[in-house]
Amino acid sequence: MFAKILIANRGEIACRVIDTARKMGITTVAVYSDADAESRHRILADEAVHIGPAPVSDSYLKGDRIIQAALDSGAQAIHPGYGFLSENPDFVAAVEAAGLTFIGPSAASIRAMGLKDAAKALMVKAGVPVVPGYHGERQDADFLAAEADKIGYPVLIKARAGGGGKGMRLVNDPADFAAALEGAQREGQSSFGDSAVLIEKYITTPRHIEVQVFGDRHGNTVHLYERDCSLQRRHQKVIEEAPAPDMPPEVRAAMTEAAVQAARAVDYHNAGTIEFIVDGSGPLRPDGFWFMEMNTRLQVEHPVTEAVTGLDLVEWQLRVAAGEPLPLSQDQIGLNGHAFEARIYAEDPARDFLPAPGPLLHVSFPDGARIDTGVRGGDRISAHYDPMIAKVTTHAASRSEALFRLRQALGRTHIAGTATNLGFLQALCLDDDFASGRMDTGLIGRKQDTLTHVPAPDDAAVLFAAMAALDLDPARPRFGFRLWGSASRRVELVSDGQLVARDLRLLGPGHIAVEDGDTATEFEAVSVSADGMRARCGGRNLLARVARIGGAVSVLLDGRITDFAIIDPLAVEATGGAAENRITAPMTGLVRSVPVQPGSKVGRGDILVVLEAMKMEHSLRAATDGTIEAVHCAVGDNVGDGALLVEFAPADPQPDGESHSENANV
Incomplete structure (x- = not known):
């Protein structure tokens, strides 16, 4: 087993890996950018190495710096987490060329599953069912339009190197095909450097069910049952559960066997996920699911699988990477109860889920649920990274009880300082269709207005x-x-x-x-x-x-x-009276406007700084007439509670209560 590993990631997944490594007696090395200098994952790790500025292209995607950090720190292996470099075969090859172990699959397996068209051709050869469609090399628009006509509308255009919903377009009408193709190609090129697409039949009532697979270097491959990830918004998962509701034993057997066959087809070792699109228009059936893609890494939603199997998937990753065989055989892996995971994001559902980077002024999670998080109260959600705050996982003997516990846990989670999707998640948990297991990937889109409605405060x-x-x-x-x-x-x-x-x-x-x-x-x-x-x-x-x-x-x-x-009715005076001549930040926030500069003449009540905090704008005003002496902030600055923002010199008092400002009574 390794004595020391480096974790080439950040946030909750870095903290998750650190937890298991610590239990196994393995020393951990974190990497961090400028934006993560005081992050939770940096503090939790035994050692930490700075790798660059905040943008991911200058830090977490710099494979050479990460490898050098591992070598300099004496780490023997690198765990990639998910995202960033986790599915980059060139990075895997560079890690191994440096004499280090990559805690994940081989570069060859990643390459084999990296392009959707090639992967589907491989799955056909392996006998795994795939969605009807065109997965070839020809990419001229007229030819692809003709292929779409053959498949029959609606069709889905997908960037072959895509993921996470990027480069994907649903087309219901042939008249819209050309514009949708152009958009998918453009997005595929900008996101993945590859404009090629594939065309597939769109399943009108689709469910997204995936199977967790694991392989070792000794020829063993197993599945750890399935997860249902049908609750999605723009192809991004929102709430996941294991096992899939209303899953007949014969369908589970067929789907898990297909997943194991898919993994064996690419000589897969370590953790992976085979994703299937499933016909949800009626009861699930053995001939009603098709291969979509393989994620050659640990998944965000792996905690629900851990909950129903009682296993630690990160521990399995470490053992397999160290050359050990799988800890259990297939018949030793049980399925116990039901689990849900909800992803809490800093985003504003009422504004079409606009990301809401900002301070986490107060963070409180309840007991009785598993919380995976990379943040603490006082931290800040950076605009440079994914705005996930935490994952909440609940487990119980039945689906209804597990969902009840999820609803309770979300309702007892208190996060203040920026917008979150907590209210939306709770509304989703109360939805009758979801509660009864009647869901497909379009459920959120159909009900978005209702699910995101914000009532007036009572x-x-x-x-x-x-x-x-x-x-x-x-x-x-x-x-x-x-x-x-x-x-x-x-x-x-x-x-x-x-x-x-x-x-x-x-x-x-x-x-x-x-x-x-x-x-x-x-x-x-x-x-x-x-x-x-x-x-x-x-x-x-x-x-x-x-x-x-x-x-x-x-x-x-x-x-x-x-x-x-x-x-505050006394807010004008409270912002800094003539005796103090200072305006300070009443709380941590973002400077939105500074309409004054040194030398500006201001009147009592004039706005000096607009600070955004707690999802609202706060106007900080002059307590008296005067002249601005110094400005200590600029638009875009993140300032802490009590930070000095503006200094000014009060005007001389006027006789008979006169004032230089027409705003004297504001």
């Missing part, structure tokens, strides 16, 4: 946010003095760009009404404790997890996260 969330914003303890409320009537406090918040203004009225001990004009919602038994804020309303017992971060509050209530920016 009064319970407003109550808890207001209590945090006003620092109110119901046991010792500071609602001010009143001779007659009940005391009240006004609170103004912003959620998703909308003003939320309410009055909080104290009706008695732990009894508060949230008033909006003529309507009011009463809450009883309002309390604050170490585990959160509680209240009772209309027979419902409410428990909220609340995080106050600078000028914002994040509330996790009933599984939903609502972020609020606090509008």
Whole structure:
């Protein structure tokens, strides 16, 4: 077994490999870019080597630097993780030429499965079913259009060197074929350096089911059952599960045997996945699945296979790479229960899943679920890399119980600072079709508007946010003095760009009404404790997890996260009075605008800096009239809580309360 390995990756997969290596007594070496200088994977590893600037082309894709780092550190092998160089046969060859071991398949196996057309021709020869289509070398547009006519519409155009949905176009009408072909070729060239495509029959109700395979260097090849990855968005997996729901034994036997045959056809060793497209229009059948492609690496969704088999796939990878035989034979590999994995991303579902790089000001995961993550609270999701935050995996004896546990785990995950897809994942878990196992790869697309709908914050969330914003303890409320009537406090918040203004009225001990004009919602038994804020309303017992971060509050209530920016009526003075002459960042964020420069004349209330944090923009204003002396930030800067942004000199006070600024009352 190896004494030391280098992990040529970052984030959650690097942390995942480190965990297993540590259990096996293997020393680990991490590599990191400038953007990952304080990353979790760098801290977890026994050693770490800097490999370059943030862009992947200058760091994680620099195979020569990674190999040199392994040699310099005394590592004996390199684990590629997934993505980056994990399926690059030239990198594998260079690793082995340097006298190191590549923890993965051979370069020949990767090459054999790297081009979709060649791989499918190989599968036909091996007796593995493939989707009807054209997988040849001719690429002129008229010929390909004629082949599409022969296959019959709808057809799928796919870049032969593609993956992850890039270079892929669905064509329902012959009139749209030429434009779709041009787009697929252009995307294939830009993404993979190869414009060649293949044409396949499109299965109208497709399911995506894949089989985990493993081979060693002693001629042994096994499968570790199947995973269903049909819940996809633009060909990107969202939630995966193992085993596939409603899988008849005879179909499992046929599919897993085809997967093993595919792996043997390329003399495959180490971890791999054979992906099948499956006809989901009715019950699964032995003649209703076809080979799509092979992923010659460990998959992102491997934890669900680990959950139902009780095996550590990374340990198997290490043992096979070290020359050991597979730890178990096929008949020794059991299938136990059901598992789900959900991928949490920094992205905004309400804005068509736009990536949302930014600070993770608060991160809290629940007990009772497996969490694979490469981040901690205080870290930042970089725009240079995949915006994955974590993977949440649950396991139980039945599918319904495992799904219930996933729903619970997602509802108890609290992430604040940037947009995430947590609400979308929860809505997906509640979808009737998914819950009953009636899904195909088009389910999310058909229901996207419903799944991404963001309702307005309810009064319970407003109550808890207001209590945090006003620092109110119901046991010792500071609602001010009143001779007659009940005391009240006004609170103004912003959620998703909308003003939320309410009055909080104290009706008695732990009894508060949230008033909006003529309507009011009463809450009883309002309390604050170490585990959160509680209240009772209309027979419902409410428990909220609340995080106050600078000028914002994040509330996790009933599984939903609502972020609020606090509008302080004294904010003008609070941003930095004449005595301090300073504007500082109220929280970690991104500088969006700096409309002033040294020498600028400003009036009280004028905007000096616009800071984006907690998914909202915060305008930092001058506390008095004056002149800008120094600007310590620029648009695009990431600044920390309390960072000095602007300094200015206050103007001389004017007699009789006069002001130089027409904004004096802002």
